[in-house]
Amino acid sequence: MTGMTQGYNGSQVLFRQAKARALAARRFAREADQEQAEGRSGIERRQREKDAVIATLVLTQGAGEAYVNWVFLQAGVTPTGTWIDRWRGLRNAARGLGRDDKFGLPREHRNFFNELDSWRNYLLHGDEKARKALHQALEALGGADLTDETDLLDSTYATSVIDRAEAAFRWAEQHTGIQAPLLDGAWVAFDEC
Numbered sequence: 419m420t421g422m423t424q425g426y427n428g429s430q431v432l433f434r435q436a437k438a439r440a441l442a443a444r445r446f447a448r449e450a451d452q453e454q455a456e457g458r459s460g461i462e463r464r465q466r467e468k469d470a471v472i473a474t475l476v477l478t479q480g481a482g483e484a485y486v487n488w489v490f491l492q493a494g495v496t497p498t499g500t501w502i503d504r505w506r507g508l509r510n511a512a513r514g515l516g517r518d519d520k521f522g523l524p525r526e527h528r529n530f531f532n533e534l535d536s537w538r539n540y541l542l543h544g545d546e547k548a549r550k551a552l553h554q555a556l557e558a559l560g561g562a563d564l565t566d567e568t569d570l571l572d573s574t575y576a577t578s579v580i581d582r583a584e585a586a587f588r589w590a591e592q593h594t595g596i597q598a599p600l601l602d603g604a605w606v607a608f609d610e611c
Contacts, residue, residue: 429485433583433599436477440576443470447573471571472541478583479538481599482531485587489596490514502531505590512594521593527586529558534579540567 450463483501490497490504493514497504506523513519536555539548552567587598 427484427488427599429481429488429599432477432484433481433587436474436481436583437580439470439473439477440573440580443467443474443573443576446470467573468568468571471573471576474576474579475534475537475571476541478579479534482534482583482586485590485599489590489594492596493594500535502528502535505531505586508590508594511596515594515596517593517595524589526582527589530582530586532558 446463446467450460450467453460453463482505486501486504486508487497489508489511493511495511495514497507497511499507506528508523509519509521512521533555536548536552540552556567556570584598584600587600590596591598
């Protein structure tokens with residue numbers, strides 16, 4: 419199939435849905451707090467909050483991977499390595515786009531992508547290797563010694579994930595000129611949350 423154009427940027431859909439799930443996590447947390455204030459357990463709402471945070475993590479990781487691949491497609495440059503390697507190599511895409519390529523991936527973004535990748539592998543695979551990688555990523559971030567990593571998965575964390583993803587997307591857009599998902603179609607409708 420020669421002559422095929424690349425007209426679909428999946429990062430838009432994935433990040434919009436990640437934002438919707440993060441907003442839903444906040445709603446579930448409020449509902450759980452209200453139930454507990456009324457003397458009920460709030461357990462079901464807390465589980466829905468955690469489910470929404472898990473979806474936020476997986477969708478955000480997918481958006482990050484889709485966006486960096488989209489940038490390379492627009493640049494006409496063949497990427498190599500993992501999706502995180504591609505973020506580290508965005509200067510190659512910037513060069514292909516005729517932009518300044520004298521930059522490197524900031525440490526906070528690199529650490530965030532490693533964190534996302536570890537969560538994604540842990541949540542979707544759950545094997546021993548994924549568990550160890552998540553522990554290492556959380557320790558590198560100064561995480562507390564936890565008996566259950568999923569205790570970290572609350573609406574505050576989901577908001578943090580979205581904020582850090584937006585910062586990374588803004589940074590990449592600034593260097594490559596390729597529209598980031600937060601600015602192009604990543605709005606969230608009320609009925610999605």
